[in-house]
Amino acid sequence: MKNLKILSMIALLLTAFSLQAQQRVNLKPNSQKYTVKGTSTLHDWHMTSEEAKGFITVEVSDNGTPRFVGSDVTLVAESLKSGKKGMDKNAYKALNTDDYPNIQFKLNNCTMESATKGKATASLTIAGFSRDVTFDIEVESTGSAYTIKGSADFRLTDFKVDPPTALMGTIKTGDDVTIEFNATFQN
Numbered sequence: 001m002k003n004l005k006i007l008s009m010i011a012l013l014l015t016a017f018s019l020q021a022q023q024r025v026n027l028k029p030n031s032q033k034y035t036v037k038g039t040s041t042l043h044d045w046h047m048t049s050e051e052a053k054g055f056i057t058v059e060v061s062d063n064g065t066p067r068f069v070g071s072d073v074t075l076v077a078e079s080l081k082s083g084k085k086g087m088d089k090n091a092y093k094a095l096n097t098d099d100y101p102n103i104q105f106k107l108n109n110c111t112m113e114s115a116t117k118g119k120a121t122a123s124l125t126i127a128g129f130s131r132d133v134t135f136d137i138e139v140e141s142t143g144s145a146y147t148i149k150g151s152a153d154f155r156l157t158d159f160k161v162d163p164p165t166a167l168m169g170t171i172k173t174g175d176d177v178t179i180e181f182n183a184t185f186q187n
Contacts, residue, residue: 025146027054027073031184034075039174047080047091056107056185058146065115066139066146071107071122073183090164094156094173100128108132116140120150126159145186153178 030050037046054073058066077097082088095103104125112118116139124133135150155175156163163173 022057022059022069023144024055024057024070025144025185025187027052027056028145028184028186031147031186033182034080035180036080036177037180038177040171042171045082045087045173047082047088049075049079049081051076051079052183054105056146056148063115065112066141067112068107068110068120071105071120073105075103075105077101077103077126086166087164090166090173094161094164095127100126110137112139124152124154124159127161129159129161131158145184147182147184149180149182151178151180 032050032052034049034052035046036048037044039045052073052075055071056068057070058068060066077095078088078092078101080088080091082091102125104123106123106125108121108123110118110120118137118139119134120137121132121134123130131154133152133154135152137148137150140147154177156173156177157175163175165172
């Protein structure tokens with residue numbers, strides 16, 4: 001009976017340590033930027049937003065390397081702005097924002113090559129369609145804050161989004177886009 005109590009205490013301590021080592025850290029308002037870049041037959045373009053909500057779940061190893069074990073970030077698609085109302089309107093129509101107002105990033109796996117560089121594979125949902133996308137990431141940690149920069153290339157048609165057109169099809173958006181982000185998570 002005494003051995004059972006000791007084993008129970010050890011299990012409780014290990015569980016408590018595990019819970020302390022894993023931390024959920026929220027996305028810090030006013031400390032984030034998301035950019036979508038692409039091309040068209042007329043000129044290159046980009047749209048930016050600074051308005052997402054979400055969190056990361058992180059464990060820190062003994063050597064200081066963060067291990068990201070979860071994340072969920074949601075961006076309102078119509079918060080992406082190009083500075084040109086007509087382009088924004090065409091983009092929102094292509095993204096079908098009336099039916100699918102959000103773009104969502106849910107972490108599946110993150111492999112850190114070092115304490116500052118890694119690859120994050122996430123389920124990215126755009127216009128109601130989800131697909132796994134791998135982002136190259138850079139991490140800077142200071143105290144309890146994590147600033148994560150990342151980028152990934154993909155095609156709009158990978159998400160069943162027809163590249164927008166304008167002026168009766170004479171201006172066409174390219175299928176290839178790049179998404180970049182720079183976001184700080186801190187409680």
